[in-house]
Amino acid sequence: MKNLFRSLAVVLAVGAMGQTFYVYAQEAGIISIEKEEQALMDLIELKRQVDVNGEPYTIFNDSFKDDGEEILNEEDFKESFTTHALRYIQAIEAEETLREVIQRPEFRNLYGRDNPGI
């Protein structure tokens, strides 16, 4: 899991190089690529500290500050990471790619509770 997050951080950092403009997201208003990139890297670092030290999130949550958002536990972390990752995808205008990728069979379980059709 840690390697996954590290790899993701590298991918995000590389992907963000040269991306210094703002784009409009459909519902969230203006999204800053740099801000989302920083939030994701801070969250990855926070997760790393929690995993390495075996301490609760509350010990390290000073390392993550984003508009007053607080990470107090694993659920907060998951929600925040997912939100910022999706905002980042919006910021780089990759929504269509996301829709295509998410249709792959290996990602079926991302749809939440599934139904067999209509």
Place this chain on the structure above:
Amino acid sequence: MAKVVLKKQTSQLADNLVLVPGGPGLSPLSFEPLLASLEGMNVYFYYPTGTYEGSDGGNFSYTEQRDDLLEAISSLTNITLCGHSFGGILAVDVFLNDSSNIDSFICIASPFSQAAFESVNERFSEHETNEQKTKAESFQDDPTDNTYREWFASCAPHYFAYNNAKQGEKMLFSDKVSSKAFIEAREEASQKENLLEKLQQKPCKKLFLAGEKDNLLPPEVLRKDSKHGDFEFKMIEGAGHFVHFDCPQASAEQINNFISKKGGKS
């Protein structure tokens, strides 16, 4: 390979009713109970690719399924396309792409809007049982026609009127389903809200049937989509999502009436 099969013949000059199943991935088996009560028309069943000869090979994308239907009905004239649920979406899309031989269509409990699909997801999740979750996981782990069929059949209480759920389950167990058609087309099928606006710009006779007891898509949800597409809306009392299977006689009466009003030649 997709195909249409003549199930009931009235005369060569009569209107042609083509029944398109939902899913995606179901065969037209659920339309069988309708046959006895449909009058004054030739009735065809449409078998989507994979539901007649198995799922192996082929392309099952939404666009491919739409084009399959277009091709399968190309030799017919005076067509009323009647689609159940996903089949209704496909019917509308086919009409918008080439309406030269289609003069009217009927949607049975077809969701188009995002709100309608959200209704399906929310209501399904709310009442999902552990057995259904287990079947869903079996399908995810091993997505075959068999695991898909078992999963769908286990979910019968969501899809049929309470007093008909056992019959519905039995019918689904007998259906020659196509899991590939389901996997490859379902996502795109849920993003067809724009068809309703296009439909407003291309007038034709159209009827919408909804089930009063539809657990996934209640009439109040479907009525909005129907209005948006400028359909004539009829609610069938006592019917679940498989309106025509739960209440075949009442559904057939509406279809007979609709087709006779449009000026059949039988």
